[in-house]
Amino acid sequence: MSLFVVNRYLGDEEEEEESDSIRESHAQRLLARLQSKAKEREQRETSPKRAKEREQRETSPKRAKKRPAAEGGESGEPKQETDKPKKKKVKPTVTPEVPEPVKEEEPAGDKKKDGEKKKKKKKDRLVDDAKQITKTDEGGVKEKGGEMQKENQENQENQEAVVSEAVVPEAVVPTGFTVLGGFENKVAPKVHRVLPQWLAQPDLILRDIKRNLVAVGAVPGLSPATLKKLQDNGVTSFFPVQAEVVPAVLEGVAQGLLVGRGGYRPRDICVSAPTGSGKTLAFVVPLVQALSGRVVCEVRALVVLPTKELAQQVCKVCALYAEGSGLKVVMLGGQKSFAAEQTTLAEQRGGTWKSWRTSSWRRRAVWWTTSQDPGFRWNLLRSWGPLEGDEVTPPPPHPGGPLEGDEVIDEADRMIDSMHHSWLGQVTKAVFRAGSQGSSVFRRSEPTHITAASLTPPQMPLQKLLFSATLTMNPEKLQQLGLHQPRLFSSTHSGPAPSAGPASATSQERFNFPEGLTEYFVPCTLSKKPLLILHYILHMKFCPLLCFTNSRQAAHRLFLLVRLFGGVEAAEFSSRLSTAERKHTLRDFQQGKIQLLICTDAAARGIDIEGIKCVVNYDAPQYPRTYIHRIGRTARAGKAGVAFTFLLEVQRNNFLKMVEEAGSAGIKKHSVKHQLLKNMAPRYETTLKELASAIKDEKDQFRIKV
Numbered sequence: 032m033s034l035f036v037v038n039r040y041l042g043d044e045e046e047e048e049e050s051d052s053i054r055e056s057h058a059q060r061l062l063a064r065l066q067s068k069a070k071e072r073e074q075r076e077t078s079p080k081r082a083k084e085r086e087q088r089e090t091s092p093k094r095a096k097k098r099p100a101a102e103g104g105e106s107g108e109p110k111q112e113t114d115k116p117k118k119k120k121v122k123p124t125v126t127p128e129v130p131e132p133v134k135e136e137e138p139a140g141d142k143k144k145d146g147e148k149k150k151k152k153k154k155d156r157l158v159d160d161a162k163q164i165t166k167t168d169e170g171g172v173k174e175k176g177g178e179m180q181k182e183n184q185e186n187q188e189n190q191e192a193v194v195s196e197a198v199v200p201e202a203v204v205p206t207g208f209t210v211l212g213g214f215e216n217k218v219a220p221k222v223h224r225v226l227p228q229w230l231a232q233p234d235l236i237l238r239d240i241k242r243n244l245v246a247v248g249a250v251p252g253l254s255p256a257t258l259k260k261l262q263d264n265g266v267t268s269f270f271p272v273q274a275e276v277v278p279a280v281l282e283g284v285a286q287g288l289l290v291g292r293g294g295y296r297p298r299d300i301c302v303s304a305p306t307g308s309g310k311t312l313a314f315v316v317p318l319v320q321a322l323s324g325r326v327v328c329e330v331r332a333l334v335v336l337p338t339k340e341l342a343q344q345v346c347k348v349c350a351l352y353a354e355g356s357g358l359k360v361v362m363l364g365g366q367k368s369f370a371a372e373q374t375t376l377a378e379q380r381g382g383t384w385k386s387w388r389t390s391s392w393r394r395r396a397v398w399w400t401t402s403q404d405p406g407f408r409w410n411l412l413r414s415w416g417p418l419e420g421d422e423v424t425p426p427p428p429h430p431g432g433p434l435e436g437d438e439v440i441d442e443a444d445r446m447i448d449s450m451h452h453s454w455l456g457q458v459t460k461a462v463f464r465a466g467s468q469g470s471s472v473f474r475r476s477e478p479t480h481i482t483a484a485s486l487t488p489p490q491m492p493l494q495k496l497l498f499s500a501t502l503t504m505n506p507e508k509l510q511q512l513g514l515h516q517p518r519l520f521s522s523t524h525s526g527p528a529p530s531a532g533p534a535s536a537t538s539q540e541r542f543n544f545p546e547g548l549t550e551y552f553v554p555c556t557l558s559k560k561p562l563l564i565l566h567y568i569l570h571m572k573f574c575p576l577l578c579f580t581n582s583r584q585a586a587h588r589l590f591l592l593v594r595l596f597g598g599v600e601a602a603e604f605s606s607r608l609s610t611a612e613r614k615h616t617l618r619d620f621q622q623g624k625i626q627l628l629i630c631t632d633a634a635a636r637g638i639d640i641e642g643i644k645c646v647v648n649y650d651a652p653q654y655p656r657t658y659i660h661r662i663g664r665t666a667r668a669g670k671a672g673v674a675f676t677f678l679l680e681v682q683r684n685n686f687l688k689m690v691e692e693a694g695s696a697g698i699k700k701h702s703v704k705h706q707l708l709k710n711m712a713p714r715y716e717t718t719l720k721e722l723a724s725a726i727k728d729e730k731d732q733f734r735i736k737v
């Protein structure tokens with residue numbers, strides 16, 4: 032154990048004077064208390080009752096024998112007082128008020144001397160006090176023998192303890208040191224999460240799409256060409272997210288090249304809006320408008336998406352709006368060889384790679400998919416120049432590479448989750464490196480401290496746009512993206528769930544749910560699940576139905592079972608299938624040729640298929656984000672939709688808690704009567720046997736192939 036003695040500045044004259052008076056009052060209080068005690072005792076001893084008792088005891092020989100000499104057997108103390116020493120209760124005594132000594136002003140030079148004098152005085156006073164205490168005791172106590180003395184000593188100790196606890200220990204032992212207190216263990220106050228202002232106070236997006244449509248003509252900044260394009264594609268009104276975000280993006284890109292705009296960079300934009308709320312058009316429209324004005328052939332924008340299917344879908348929308356603008360939209364999804372992909376971005380002329388200069392391809396945007404093929408993401412960068420640690424001999428640097436304009440990250444939270452690959456950092460580095468090497472007079476250098484030198488050359492800005500229905504509000508994660516003065520558009524507040532306990536309050540985020548969605552959970556057993564799906568299709572006519580499982584094996588098994596049962600047009604969608612097969616399956620589902628699509632989470636994000644009225648979670652999702660994206664395949668664009676989640680008894684409590692904490696408006700129970708499934712039971716039993724042999728056949732075939 033360590034001992035800490037802290038010598039603290041003892042205060043000026045006034046403080047010392049004050050502590051002196053405190054000490055003096057305590058000495059007097061102590062003295063008064065002891066005097067009154069002694070008096071009480073004296074009175075008790077001299078009372079006639081007491082004298083009688085003493086007399087009786089003295090005459091009893093038995094008692095006299097028993098009494099030990101050490102206790103003063105002859106003094107005649109009552110038995111209970113000697114055998115069982117009573118605990119003395121220290122009663123607070125009323126002390127006479129001590130008037131403050133009158134202070135006289137002294138010249139500063141004499142202060143030190145006076146201090147010493149005062150200390151001596153104080154010491155003398157304490158000695159006097161102690162003398163007086165012994166004197167008072169002597170009168171009554173001496174004759175009562177050692178026991179009384181002992182008691183008085185105890186009393187004094189008790190008193191001192193009380194006094195020292197209440198006031199200052201130095202009053203008893205003047206050491207010249209002040210022992211500081213307050214070192215006891217204290218309960219630390221709980222630290223509450225404080226979000227940066229841009230996250231805590233976002234620009235609000237209204238969730239009710241139908242009641243908050245904004246006529247496209249009323250949105251500022253749209254060019255006549257864009258208005259015409261929107262009209263051609265049947266868009267007369269903007270959804271709330273588009274009405275807010277489109278002008279904000281246009282404002283940022285309107286400046287183009289930053290010549291003489293000293294240090295200005297457009298603010299990065301984050302959007303968190305429900306599934307199906309129209310986020311795609313919110314970035315496609317302003318991007319196409321902004322890039323349509325460019326004449327130099329460069330890669331102008333990069334859109335990063337988590338799956339090939341989603342990249343194809345977004346690429347299609349972009350191509351639709353870019354039509355006739357001279358802007359080329361390219362998708363790089365890793366389907367082709369690297370060389371083939373590279374030629375979609377550049378051509379080799381005179382031994383070096385140059386951007387396409389074909390008149391019809393004067394400007395271009397690149398749509399780029401990642402997570403399905405992680406290795407491929409580097410290919411694009413290589414086309415701009417070698418990466419750090421690149422072992423493969425890269426193609427020569429591509430001078431037309433700098434990404435000017437925007438970098439859009441759709442399904443941003445998913446992309447942040449894959450940040451351990453540090454792909455964004457690599458992209459950004461490549462963008463700035465290519466920008467600084469380019470032959471263009473316009474430079475793109477990584478933003479640093481603003482100085483006269485850094486502001487002199489004209490800059491090409493890089494703006495980042497992030498979109499998701501489940502965008503994280505975790506500032507630490509967002510920080511990894513290196514956002515510049517970000518601005519958030521959101522339909523929810525980032526506060527913790529109301530029912531979440533203190534532990535979960537900080538960890539659980541709340542998300543956006545579509546307005547037209549109704550959620551149900553269906554209590555069931557494992558063996559009832561296939562029957563329930565068949566019941567929803569065959570009896571309740573929920574078609575087309577999108578059914579999610581937690582693995583591709585589960586999806587395949589259920590697909591085989593439904594196919595063997597018969598009567599339902601079913602298909603599966605998972606990584607078991609090739610890209611082309613998945614593409615055809617989605618198209619057939621979109622065209623209404625498939626009633627039941629059994630899929631994995633490969634179809635959970637972003638996939639926009641019109642007319643899906645029902646989503647079933649055949650296997651309960653484990654994370655709130657997965658749940659939100661799955662059920663978000665219905666109730667899109669302000670329409671109504673239902674979502675069912677099959678729950679085993681053991682999953683029920685945790686799942687319901689998770690959904691509530693994620694911000695759901697409420698999930699209702701939907702029970703299916705056993706009677707309704709009973710009719711299908713015999714056929715189902717036979718199907719299960721057929722399924723066992725079908726799976727065995729598949730395994731055999733697989734073995735033969737291998």
Ligand SMILES: Nc1ncnc2c1ncn2[C@@H]1O[C@H](COP(=O)(O)OP(=O)(O)OP(=O)(O)O)[C@@H](O)[C@H]1O
Nearest residue numbers: 268269270306307308309310311312500637639668
């Ligand atoms: N202004 C509009 N007018 C009519 N329909 C629109 C408009 N904006 C978007 N839509 C339609 O709404 C549907 C949903 O849009 P979108 O796919 O962009 O949603 P999202 O917010 O990106 O959804 P998710 O989060 O699931 O990816 C699409 O079918 C789209 O065509």
